[in-house]
Amino acid sequence: MLTAEEIEFYLNVFKGLSLPDVMDLLKLAHTRHLPAQDVYIPSGASTQKLAYIRKGLIRVYHLKENGDEVTLMLRWENQFIASHDSIILNKPSRFIYQALEDTVMLELDYSKVQHMLDHNPRLSSLRNTFTMHMLAESLERVESFVLLSPEERYLQLVHDKPNIINRVPDKYLATLLGITPVSLSRIRKRIASSSKR
């Protein structure tokens, strides 16, 4: 199923793991292709799938009563994606996971690997490293809401993820920043006119 190149790639992703460790994991994983616009996880689903994105981009969003969509999270290459509602809290997903681009991921069932992760110290340690880094990332996002204005948040996003903003429509970026698309448009105008002077 997997080429030698793939295996080498994952040896690198899961630094510190031996080849057998990686093979044990990969044996339980499979590749999934998701065309752009397709829903990966619908809201209400209780799924333990955990995916590593090889290519593409997934948007996590909330659908409001009135039909409006609010984007909560974007995930792309070399990141993990999973319904945290289901994996962490064992509840149905409140959100919709949708591919914004043709997406390729390596998927596995967390409930099936959990036991293995719990009993292999190298895997446990690596899992904890990944979880902790996700926590740091999330805390940093909270910081940005508490410490920065919407305009500063947008500038930070442009600065930190210049490649991502070109792949995602502004209306999704806006709600990700906690503002409306109209407001983001005004912010962009403000920035353009102030940097001109």
Add this chain to the structure above:
Amino acid sequence: MLTAEEIEFYLNVFKGLSLPDVMDLLKLAHTRHLPAQDVYIPSGASTQKLAYIRKGLIRVYHLKENGDEVTLMLRWENQFIASHDSIILNKPSRFIYQALEDTVMLELDYSKVQHMLDHNPRLSSLRNTFTMHMLAESLERVESFVLLSPEERYLQLVHDKPNIINRVPDKYLATLLGITPVSLSRIRKRIASSSKR
């Protein structure tokens, strides 16, 4: 150092651990008392200490250039507290950790227990559970910024943590919600007048 009651308490906190597991952990831990207003971790510190709060309340805040303080996090009884900058990213803390009440915690050096956690499957598993729950908590906070208005965020706080808001000055709650104390005061007024009708 620890009473039988204490040990029984921690057997309960660290559910799934055997008595020897818990004793191994507690052997490396010590109790720390922190008077109200004292700084636990100053900004710039690189500390691996990880503490479990038995009693009291810790505020994590950022000190702006102009002297203004912005509260990022509150932690209280039965929660862990640590400089995530230092523990996760191995960097000096950007924030100040201060006791808002007389606080008692059980403290240990994460760098000293890490090896033990990495090699005991039950400890690894439990650590991961704790980390994941902190992640879920942080993600939920991000949600509140993206999905709710400041007023709704305040109402949610009042609803979810009624006991905490009575222990913390409003000015700290305000910045925690991403708004100014003046604005929080107006929100409170608005709520009071609308619930009266």
Add this chain to the structure above:
DNA sequence: AGCGTTAATTATCCTTTGTTAATTTTATTG
């Protein structure tokens, strides 16, 4: 290339928040 759809911008108006400062209320402490 042209048509139709979707996204982005702009305009208007209204609401909310930020800022600063004054005032009142609540805590703290000698």
Add this chain to the structure above:
DNA sequence: CAATAAAATTAACAAAGGATAATTAACGCT
């Protein structure tokens, strides 16, 4: 308990964001 300090509220004004609708620009598709 009175004096003082700190916190919370209120006021006034400016700046920014939300809502809605109209217009323009960009995109997707045959």
